[in-house]
Amino acid sequence: MRTVLLAASLCSIAVSALAQTARPDPGPLTIARQGSFFIGGRDVKSDTLSTLPAYAASGTITVDQMYVRYQVPVGELGVPITLIHGCCLTGKTWETTPDGRMGWDEYFVRHGHPTYVIDQVWRGRSAGDPSAINAVRSGKEPVDKLPTVFSAGHESAWAIFRFGKEYPQTMPGMRYPISAQVEFWKQMVPDSLANLPTPNPTVPALSELAQKIDGTVLMSHSQSGIYPFQTAALSRKGIAGVVSIEPGACPAPTEDMKPYAGLPILVLFGDYVDEFPRWAPRLANCRAFIAAANAAGGKAELLVLPEIGIKGNTHMLMQDNNSLDIADILLDWIGKHAIAAP
């Protein structure tokens, strides 16, 4: 029912399922301040930092910190937004699209929202620890102590991102700028998350960041989809709302729903979900979670784009050819629902 209400409120935005709203040259952007910093981090002592003579094997390094880059626009400010990328990717997800269009990071700033882009711990500019590799390399540990680190190949990622059911076929009407796919593959990085504890150290870092910002929407994607919920379960401090884009998982509907009571939550899915065995159960679980959360006093909504007439969106909808139209929908929701001073 909430979906229906949301759809009604969005009818002026979703004017066309076929083409992105024309976007004029946005002109210059004036920002009040920008920069980058880290959140979290812990020191680790190791005797296997290096196998090179130029760098000592023994010493202390810092890991589990989360890189954050931010821009704050001038003028009246909207609710800050924190962008949390998904599996095998970095904060680059939200920047300039593979075909050279404006990313959500800049678009949100241009709409008055201080915007924070993170790299999950152990990925991108957030350092991991090579000690386990060097411990095996130097014979101190057996091979089975090697870390679990993987890359997603283009061919298998194809269906995960729902570009098509099988590489290189594409879904009919699919909106990803597939002619620029070579630029997308460059965004993918090796992923060490399987080595990390639960919750991932990114989660307490997000909590600390939300409190530092003192009010932010946590906008997650895919593998990080669950992180804002896990963050809310740690503490509601600083969380102005949750936008979970195509989460790999929502909280189980059987869980305690107290952490989400009164928290504005939007779970967003694109098109073709029911045609993909990887995704259909995830959407079904999110539907059940939202029902459970609302039954327990929640303010949770599910938006499945084809249900409001927007078709063709893939898993990477922040880069699809109507990405800024989707951004408008999210900005509209944030403007109406996010808690101004959580």
Place this chain on the structure above:
Amino acid sequence: MRTVLLAASLCSIAVSALAQTARPDPGPLTIARQGSFFIGGRDVKSDTLSTLPAYAASGTITVDQMYVRYQVPVGELGVPITLIHGCCLTGKTWETTPDGRMGWDEYFVRHGHPTYVIDQVWRGRSAGDPSAINAVRSGKEPVDKLPTVFSAGHESAWAIFRFGKEYPQTMPGMRYPISAQVEFWKQMVPDSLANLPTPNPTVPALSELAQKIDGTVLMSHSQSGIYPFQTAALSRKGIAGVVSIEPGACPAPTEDMKPYAGLPILVLFGDYVDEFPRWAPRLANCRAFIAAANAAGGKAELLVLPEIGIKGNTHMLMQDNNSLDIADILLDWIGKHAIAAP
């Protein structure tokens, strides 16, 4: 002699060796455009991308691409500047300092220079390949096929960065904001460069970037200090000048100097160099290189900061407490020497 001339031209800038020039609140910043993209990259087929059932072991990934983030200010533009970080670090090097002051990335933009910040290939947001690790982990390759990946520990990095001769002692008058050292350690990442060919794939990527920008100063640091020279040896196209900050190596003076003829080159060193056995020979070699380059029609200069009365600068001088004064020196040099249309 060039050093003396340079020193004379800088006497109005280097007013004090003791304190950074006071910096008022810079106010808002207006940029014409910004974004990020990758340069380079090649596809690699592998059967050991993953040991997890959720991700296929076989497939194609893209590696050797170089991440680039840029901002172009409004108004009359200076020569573009490309910032190339050093060992065990990422583009974060040039952003907000550990104690929260403005980084050179923004400072240069505020002075009218389109500024490009890269992550070297296989580091930060520029992906590496985990195949070798998984090949060993799955028993397909022996342990000695594991990649060489190392992290620099705080204790050994201490003398490399010339904070002091031995951790945690500091050099007298040392300008690094050492009270914020915990934030600096968070910037350090594992480094895979020892696995990569020579020249490092970052070098052809820099050449491609320089040609895309169509004129940029290549500003390198430490381990990447040699890269602009290697880039010039590939092609002079797009290179407006070279600023090499505390290079780990200059080209050998016995090499062919033709690639550097007529190229504006500034090699910059901070303080205490002769007191550190790691650094003294590097400075000596750079002096010899500059003499050889100039003897062959070069336009190369060496600037050793204490020789013009600026004392206390460490290896991380872009983060020292007088970092913006050093930036002014470089901007002055770029304004006078960089080739406007290379």
